[in-house]
Amino acid sequence: MADHVDVSQGLPAEPHRATLEGKNKFLAMWCFLTGETIMFATFFGTFLGLRHQTAGGPALADLVALPLVFFMTMLLLTSSLTSVLGILAMKKNNFKAMRNYFVITVLLGFGFIGCEIYEFYHYYHAGLGYTTSAFASSFYTLVGLHGFHVLFGLGWIITLLSRYWNAGVTLTNAHKFYAASLYWHFIDVIWVFIFTVVYLLAAGGA
Amino acid sequence: MAEELSKPFDKSAMTLQERAEHSKETRIQIISFAFMIGLTVLSFLAVGTEVLATGFVVPFILLLGVIQFFLQLFYFMHLKDKDHGWPNMLFSSGLVLSAPVVISLILLLGIVKW
Structure with a gap:
């Protein structure tokens, strides 16, 4: 065995990095997130380049409802905190608390997705179709790609929860939950830029 | 070893010092969360109240966004560790x-x- 971790005293303090598999997954996850950053950078750049090309259709400043965006931001930010608390509970071998925190994370994530679907529905009926203008396409692609990431993250966490519902914290699942929480934080990091660069910039009249 | 990997533990091997660090870490995470909420509220207020000039608001909210970006990465995602x-x-x-x-x-x- 490449990993000699002492398990006789109980769960190691850093269970997600106690095995070689966990260490590898940790590094690979960061490598993946780096690639995701660059991918999102291309979509952000495209949106910023095309944001004034409305082709006679509605602009975001005419449509955006800041209170809804603020509410969505709070949902996602809070879900990021609950997944942090979940990982902190995992390190203490407190499986039930971790499970509850991740369930709350999933519920908040679904709240976010619901708001986003409502938002897109509203924009579509206000005359902003996907092919209305270059701005519309780049907006829906950027924000929709983020929404897809949220959906994927939800599927990921739900799969882990249903598979390990009664498993307790083990050296097999600790790094899996940790990787999912890293991905979830990354979604929140991207959202910070979306609400700043997409919504607030438009509402601020820039 | 292989079967031990999927065996739950009845206790944590954390030492007293690690426990103290763990509760300190929890406190730090909650404080950084409060900071992030504050930054978010500030940037929404800066735009929503429409009292500030556009020339000031744009760099201001971008700066707040960058600060929050690094808070997320270094605290929530543990890059500081x-x-x-x-x-x-x-x-x-x-x-x-x-x-x-x-x-x-x-x-x-x-x-x-x-």
């Missing part, structure tokens, strides 16, 4: 690559309009 040298290297190289991507796309699509 030790043993994170490789993740730091990977992610900063990602940022170094992202900067010219964003700038050149803005210039090519938005200003030069090729």
Whole structure:
């Protein structure tokens, strides 16, 4: 065995990095997130380049409802905190608390997705179709790609929860939950830029 | 070993010192969360109240966004912790690559309009 971790005293303090598999997954996850950053950078750049090309259709400043965006931001930010608390509970071998925190994370994530679907529905009926203008396409692609990431993250966490519902914290699942929480934080990091660069910039009249 | 990997533990092997660090870490995370909420509220207020000039609001909210970005990465995603040298290297190289991507796309699509 490449990993000699002492398990006789109980769960190691850093269970997600106690095995070689966990260490590898940790590094690979960061490598993946780096690639995701660059991918999102291309979509952000495209949106910023095309944001004034409305082709006679509605602009975001005419449509955006800041209170809804603020509410969505709070949902996602809070879900990021609950997944942090979940990982902190995992390190203490407190499986039930971790499970509850991740369930709350999933519920908040679904709240976010619901708001986003409502938002897109509203924009579509206000005359902003996907092919209305270059701005519309780049907006829906950027924000929709983020929404897809949220959906994927939800599927990921739900799969882990249903598979390990009664498993307790083990050296097999600790790094899996940790990787999912890293991905979830990354979604929140991207959202910070979306609400700043997409919504607030438009509402601020820039 | 293999079967031990999927065996739950009845206790944690944390030492007293590690426990103290753990509760300190919990406190730090909650404080950084409060900071992030504050930054978010501030940037929404800066735009929503419409009392500030556009020329000031835009760099201001971008700055708040960047601060929150680093708070997320260093605190929630633990980049500040030790043993994170490789993740730091990977992610900063990602940022170094992202900067010219964003700038050149803005210039090519938005200003030069090729």
